[in-house]
Amino acid sequence: MVLRAKPEKVEERERIRLALLRATLLLAARHGFAGLGLREVSRGAEIAPTSFYRHFADMAELGIALVDELVAPLLHDWLEQTSLGLASARLPAQVLVEQAFAAAQRDRDLMRFVLAERGGAMPSCRAALRRELAEWSAGLAPLLDDPSPHIADAVLTLLLESLSEALEDGGGAQAAIDKVEAQLTRLLAAPAERARKKP
Amino acid sequence: MVLRAKPEKVEERERIRLALLRATLLLAARHGFAGLGLREVSRGAEIAPTSFYRHFADMAELGIALVDELVAPLLHDWLEQTSLGLASARLPAQVLVEQAFAAAQRDRDLMRFVLAERGGAMPSCRAALRRELAEWSAGLAPLLDDPSPHIADAVLTLLLESLSEALEDGGGAQAAIDKVEAQLTRLLAAPAERARKKP
DNA sequence: TGTACATCAGTGAACGCGCGTTCACTGATGTAC
DNA sequence: TGTACATCAGTGAACGCGCGTTCACTGATGTAC
Numbered sequence: 413m414v415l416r417a418k419p420e421k422v423e424e425r426e427r428i429r430l431a432l433l434r435a436t437l438l439l440a441a442r443h444g445f446a447g448l449g450l451r452e453v454s455r456g457a458e459i460a461p462t463s464f465y466r467h468f469a470d471m472a473e474l475g476i477a478l479v480d481e482l483v484a485p486l487l488h489d490w491l492e493q494t495s496l497g498l499a500s501a502r503l504p505a506q507v508l509v510e511q512a513f514a515a516a517q518r519d520r521d522l523m524r525f526v527l528a529e530r531g532g533a534m535p536s537c538r539a540a541l542r543r544e545l546a547e548w549s550a551g552l553a554p555l556l557d558d559p560s561p562h563i564a565d566a567v568l569t570l571l572l573e574s575l576s577e578a579l580e581d582g583g584g585a586q587a588a589i590d591k592v593e594a595q596l597t598r599l600l601a602a603p604a605e606r607a608r609k610k611p
Numbered sequence: 612m613v614l615r616a617k618p619e620k621v622e623e624r625e626r627i628r629l630a631l632l633r634a635t636l637l638l639a640a641r642h643g644f645a646g647l648g649l650r651e652v653s654r655g656a657e658i659a660p661t662s663f664y665r666h667f668a669d670m671a672e673l674g675i676a677l678v679d680e681l682v683a684p685l686l687h688d689w690l691e692q693t694s695l696g697l698a699s700a701r702l703p704a705q706v707l708v709e710q711a712f713a714a715a716q717r718d719r720d721l722m723r724f725v726l727a728e729r730g731g732a733m734p735s736c737r738a739a740l741r742r743e744l745a746e747w748s749a750g751l752a753p754l755l756d757d758p759s760p761h762i763a764d765a766v767l768t769l770l771l772e773s774l775s776e777a778l779e780d781g782g783g784a785q786a787a788i789d790k791v792e793a794q795l796t797r798l799l800a801a802p803a804e805r806a807r808k809k810p
Numbered sequence: 811t812g813t814a815c816a817t818c819a820g821t822g823a824a825c826g827c828g829c830g831t832t833c834a835c836t837g838a839t840g841t842a843c
Numbered sequence: 844t845g846t847a848c849a850t851c852a853g854t855g856a857a858c859g860c861g862c863g864t865t866c867a868c869t870g871a872t873g874t875a876c
Contacts, residue, residue, distance in 0.1 A: 421872065425819070444732025447645050449862060461863085463820050470863090531730040531775065533643025558797075566794040569772045570765055576730065595765040598757075599798050620839070624852075648829060660830085662853050669830090816874075825865080832858080841849075 429467050431457035433478050437521040445475060445525070446533035475537035478525070479544060486522055487544055490515035491551045498555050505596035509589055512571045516579065527576045545572075557600065570595050628666050630656035632677050636720040644674060644724070645732035674736035677724070678743060685721055686743055689714035690750045697754045704795035708788055711770040715778065726775045744771075756799065769794050 435456030439448055450471055451461045468474040490511060497507035516523040530541050545568065553564035574592035578585040634655030638647055649670055650660045667673040689710060696706035715722040729740050744767065752763035773791035777784040 421819085428819085444643065444645050446643050447732055450864095451862065459819095460821050462822080462865090465864085466819050528730060528732070531727060533646055533727070533732070560793070562790045562793045563797065565790065566769055566798070569769060573768045591761045591764065594759070594761045595798075598762065599765070599794075620852085627852085649831095650829065658852095659854050661832090661855080664831085665852050812876105814875085817872080819869105819871090821867105821869075823866090825863105827862080829860080829862090830858105833856090834854105835856105836852105836854080838852090839850080842847085843845105 428457060428459060432467055432474065433482060436474060436478060437525050440528065441521065441524050444532060445529050445537055472534065472536045475534055476540050479537065479540040482522055483526055483541065484544055486515060486519055487548050491548055494552065495555055504600050505593050508567060508571060508596055509593045512575060513589065516575050520579065523575060524579055527572060527579065566599060567596060627656060627658060631666055631673065632681060635673060635677060636724050640720065640723050643731060644728050644736055671733065671735045674733055675739050678736065678739040681721055682725055682740065683743055685714060685718055686747045690747055693751065694754055703799055704792050707766060707770060707795055708792045711774060712788065715774050719778065722774060723778050726771060726778065765798060766795060
């Protein structure tokens with residue numbers, strides 16, 4: 413029996429698998445993940461439709477793989493960079509916004525996918541994404557002055573909305589940045605009563 | 612030439628048109644508006660597929676009619692009730708949340724549609740919704756202590772996210788209410804420096 | 811080393827199905843005179 | 844009032860198309876001995 417197929421064989425398999433995932437990202441930007449078919453994705457990855465089954469049982473399985481293998485690393489990276497930034501003396505709102513846009517720029521298609529499918533029509537994919545995003549938020553909370561999970565959730569929600577606006581049209585990113593920075597500054601500012609308690 | 616068809620004829624036409632719109636709302640909750648076909652909607656409205664064309668040229672046109680004729684009134688109503696509530700002496704955060712959930716309860720399917728298709732895959736529908744929501748936010752801004760459009764936008768974003776969570780699963784609405792109320796209280800609280808300026 | 815066999819990713823042909831759309835028809839209703 | 848004609852919402856049959864899925868086949872690669 414074959415325990416491990418060898419060098420180029422495995423490498424080629426991984427190449428095609430990744431091609432399927434990346435093709436899905438690209439095509440989902442147009443019709444949405446739920447409106448995507450196995451034949452369309454296979455065409456995008458330049459394989460025969462029937463070859464799709466050598467990698468995934470159906471589109472739902474592919475969607476979950478996409479979240480596990482591409483989205484999760486992006487989010488972990490994003491959280492890590494944000495954590496580093498917050499540890500510096502810089503303004504929290506500024507760091508949060510800067511790192512959110514940096515993460516989006518690292519992989520625009522992937523971030524677009526996250527933003528769209530977080531509320532998308534494919535339940536399995538949406539559930540997986542919301543789980544990952546909840547984890548991000550839970551990771552952010554203890555890094556904030558007010559570690560309440562509600563505030564971290566609000567920060568994430570506002571950041572994602574801002575990224576949506578910025579990625580929607582080509583170049584209006586600066587307006588979205590200024591806006592969300594103002595929102596987060598306000599949200600994270602110590603309100604009067606808290607300011608009194610901590611002189 | 613016929614200038615006006617008479618009583619029951621027009622009434623029946625309107626009945627079917629509304630049935631198409633309502634069927635779309637119901638079905639879009641399952642597969643998303645973009646994944647919906649003219650045949651499926653016609654089946655839902657109990658007419659022959661070919662009769663669809665007597666009312667709309669295609670699904671995109673139906674989507675826009677849905678926003679203009681059902682969503683817009685809901686949003687206007689919601690804004691009006693919110694305005695009345697804010698004029699009373701009650702806490703702004705509490706009024707905002709209460710009226711958001713009241714609007715959702717007035718027409719759950721319609722609110723679900725707004726939440727899902729605001730980020731959905733059908734561009735024409737998404738654009739129409741974002742326009743209406745931008746109008747809602749613009750209407751809210753002058754009613755807040757801080758009339759900056761950025762703050763009103765943040766309020767709307769957080770309310771919509773909260774409604775999404777509440778409508779996602781059956782009964783966990785109270786948790787979502789408590790959460791967004793905390794978020795808005797924080798967002799709308801006068802920060803230390805503003806409190807100093809206005810004694 | 812050579813030979814026989816097992817595994818498995820990729821493939822083309824073929825299937826049945828639901829889709830959007832066209833078309834000619836129906837029957838009820840309104841208009842002209 | 845009656846008669847001939849126009850309008851128009853709803854319909855069933857039919858079309859071509861792309862879809863998901865099945866199947867048997869290929870060829871390259873790994874394993875046994």
